Amino acid sequence: MFLVMLAPVVIIVVFAIVASRPARLRLRGAHVLITGGSSGIGLEIAKECARQGGFITLAARSKSKLEEAKLEVEPHLQGGGERQCVMILPLDVSAPYDEIEAGIRGIEEKLGPVDVLINSAGISYAKAFEDTPVEKFEELMKVNYLGSVNCTQVVLPGMKQRKKGRIVFISSQAGQTSVFGYSAYSATKFALRGLAETLQMEVKPHNIAVTISFPPDTDTPGFRAEDKPEETNLIAETSGLFAADVVAKGVVRDMVKGEYMSIYGLDGFMLGHMTAGMAPCNSTLSALFQVLLMSPLRIVGLAYLKSFDGIVLKCMQKREKAKAATSAKND
Numbered sequence: 001m002f003l004v005m006l007a008p009v010v011i012i013v014v015f016a017i018v019a020s021r022p023a024r025l026r027l028r029g030a031h032v033l034i035t036g037g038s039s040g041i042g043l044e045i046a047k048e049c050a051r052q053g054g055f056i057t058l059a060a061r062s063k064s065k066l067e068e069a070k071l072e073v074e075p076h077l078q079g080g081g082e083r084q085c086v087m088i089l090p091l092d093v094s095a096p097y098d099e100i101e102a103g104i105r106g107i108e109e110k111l112g113p114v115d116v117l118i119n120s121a122g123i124s125y126a127k128a129f130e131d132t133p134v135e136k137f138e139e140l141m142k143v144n145y146l147g148s149v150n151c152t153q154v155v156l157p158g159m160k161q162r163k164k165g166r167i168v169f170i171s172s173q174a175g176q177t178s179v180f181g182y183s184a185y186s187a188t189k190f191a192l193r194g195l196a197e198t199l200q201m202e203v204k205p206h207n208i209a210v211t212i213s214f215p216p217d218t219d220t221p222g223f224r225a226e227d228k229p230e231e232t233n234l235i236a237e238t239s240g241l242f243a244a245d246v247v248a249k250g251v252v253r254d255m256v257k258g259e260y261m262s263i264y265g266l267d268g269f270m271l272g273h274m275t276a277g278m279a280p281c282n283s284t285l286s287a288l289f290q291v292l293l294m295s296p297l298r299i300v301g302l303a304y305l306k307s308f309d310g311i312v313l314k315c316m317q318k319r320e321k322a323k324a325a326t327s328a329k330n331d
């Protein structure tokens with residue numbers, strides 16, 4: 001009994017020694033490049049970084065959307081030095097590497113080297129596996145995963161040289177647990193997790209931190225345009241719908257601190273701690289929660305899974321009934 005009570009104390013002491021984070025990053029004067037910066041989470045991240053004194057580059061495909069976004073971000077600039085401004089970079093993150101490199105180098109010539117890269121450009125697709133065209137698997141991987149790889153390849157060597165930087169990947173709760181409809185999408189978000197885990201270990205001695213963000217459903221133009229199966233909606237509703245600025249503020253807060261995992265809300269907290277696996281942990285408190293809560297949270301998780309199976313079954317029965325009714329009407 002005594003040992004059980006002592007365990008948390010030992011854990012805190014050990015992790016207070018082991019948990020290591022780089023020094024906080026000062027956003028004032030830092031060049032922040034945000035892919036997917038013209039909409040949703042990326043756009044809100046841009047505003048938050050502008051408020052904290054960063055120089056902003058918004059990258060996305062549509063130039064007109066970028067120009068509108070620039071006007072939205074500009075009022076948030078703090079006037080941190082006369083150079084603080086918002087630049088736009090029309091760029092498809094799924095283009096050949098040379099194009100991406102040329103685009104980013106061009107913007108670095110104007111605003112200086114990229115200190116913070118936020119990989120937020122992403123597309124979603126939700127349909128049952130057999131209703132997902134094979135091309136979708138490739139398209140999503142190219143944009144969500146390889147797009148992040150490519151942009152990171154361009155800026156990382158410079159960050160290493162300067163011994164300063166942050167790389168952020170916007171994954172998803174669908175990158176922690178996959179649910180009905182997300183066969184193509186989830187794989188890209190899990191892939192980001194594999195990439196982030198490797199990268200953080202490689203760059204840590206260079207005073208660079210990697211942050212991976214796991215947002216739940218977030219109210220953005222992209223989210224509103226999604227056409228999802230009923231199952232996907234009902235299951236994802238479990239962890240609620242978050243406002244984009246709330247998620248964005250969380251991302252920026254964790255990135256500045258050099259926190260590896262960025263999570264939001266109670267379900268985000270539970271999911272993050274339960275699925276930590278061998279992910280790094282650089283906060284003493286999170287380490288303590290993981291050690292103490294992982295197995296009780298597994299029980300909660302199993303109960304959720306049971307209810308998700310119930311949702312899938314109900315939706316299937318409902319669909320079959322509707323089908324039977326229409327064919328009876330046609331007969």
Ligand SMILES: NC(=O)C1=CN([C@@H]2O[C@H](COP(=O)(O)OP(=O)(O)OC[C@H]3O[C@@H](n4cnc5c(N)ncnc54)[C@H](OP(=O)(O)O)[C@@H]3O)[C@@H](O)[C@H]2O)C=CC1
Pocket residue numbers: 035036037038039040041042059060061062063065091092093094119120121122123124143144147170171172173214215216217218219220221222223
């Ligand atoms: N909203 C949500 O519920 C959640 C979203 N996420 C993730 O967060 C990220 C942002 O999502 P959200 O804010 O909803 O996105 P939106 O759909 O609102 O915006 C997507 C942004 O990415 C850009 N983009 C899309 N494709 C490319 C491309 N090939 N190259 C460059 N830019 C591109 C878009 O501009 P343009 O089209 O002009 O290129 C736009 O700026 C995504 O990675 C998404 O998967 C994660 C969890 C939940």
Ligand SMILES: CCCCCCCCCCCCCCCC(=O)[C@@H](N)CO
Pocket residue numbers: 124171172173174177179215216217218222223226235236238239267270271274297298300301304
């Ligand atoms: C103890 C454990 C508790 C777990 C409860 C969690 C329930 C999981 C729900 C999965 C949600 C998937 C959201 C995807 C959002 C997204 O990426 C799309 N909107 C893309 O646009």
